[in-house]
Amino acid sequence: MFDSAVAWLVSQGRTGQWGSSPFTGNDKRTRQVTGWLELGGMRIAELDGRSAGCVVVGAAHDYVAAATEPELYVQALVTDRRYAGHGVGRALLDWAVAEAGRRGVGLVRVDCYAGDDGRLVDYYESCGFTRAAPFTVGEWPGMLLHRRL
Template sequence: MKIRKGGPDDVPAMLGMFDSAVAWLTEQGRTGQWGSTPFSTDAARIESVTRRASEGDMRIAEIDGEPAGSIVVGPAMPYVTPAPEPELYVQMLVIDRRFSGRGVGSALLGWAREEAARLGVGLLRVDCYAGDDGRLVRYYESVGFSRTVEFVVGEWPGQVLEMRISPADS
C-alpha cells in the first residue's frame, strides 16, 4: 500500500469511494449514516468533497495503483467544539468497499497519527456516525481512539473520539 498526497484531481476517485460505501451501507439497511443517494449525484456533497480536497491536507491510499481510500485532516468541523489545545482533526475518511478488510483505514489513520506527532500536536480527533448498532464508533475504538462527546446534527447522532499523541508516535 502506498499513501500519497492528494488534491482536487482526486475528487472523482473520492466520490467513487463514497458511492461504493453508500451502496454497501444501503444494502445493509444502514442508511442513517450517509443516506442512500450516491455522493456523485448530490451537488452539496460534491461541493463538500471538492472543498475539503482543496483546503485540507488530503492523502490517498493506493493498492496496486488503484485509489483505495482517502483521509483529509485539518481543523475541527464547525459543528464540533474546538479542543482547548492544538489538535489535528480527521475531517473525512472513506474507504472504497472493493478494498475492505485490507487495512486501508488503519493505514490512513496511522498516517494522521504520524502527521500529528510530526507537527507537535498532542491530540488527534475524529467524529463519526453513532447511530444504528454503533459499529463505526467501535471501529475507531479498535484503532486506539477513545469516546469523548456525543452530539446531534439535525437527527444525525454523532460521536467525537480522540487519541493522545506523543512525539514518540512519529
C-alpha cells in the same frame, strides 16, 4: 470511493450515516469533496495502483466542541469497499496520527455516526481512539473521539 461506501451502507440497511444517494451527482457533496481537496488535507491510499481509501485532515467541524489544545482533526475517512478488510482505514488513521506528530500536535480527534448498532464508534475505538462526547446534528447521532500521541 464515497459512492461505493454509500451503496454498501444501503445494502446493509444502514442509511442513517450518509443517506441512500451516491455522492456523485450531488452538488452539495461535490462541493464538500472539492473543498477538502482544495484545502490540502486530503490523502489517498493506493493498493495495486488503484485508489483504495481517503482521509481528510484539517480544522474541526463546527458542530463539535472546540479543542482546548492544538489538534489535527480527521474530517473524513472512507475506504473503497473493494478493499474492505485490507487495513486501508487503519493505515490512513495511522498516517493522520503520524502527521500530527510531525506537526508537533499531541491530539487527534475524529467524529462519526453513532447510530444503529454503534459499529463505527467501535471501529474507531479499535484504532486507538477513545470516546470523548456524544452529540447530535438535527436527528443525526454522532460521537466525538480522540487519540493522544
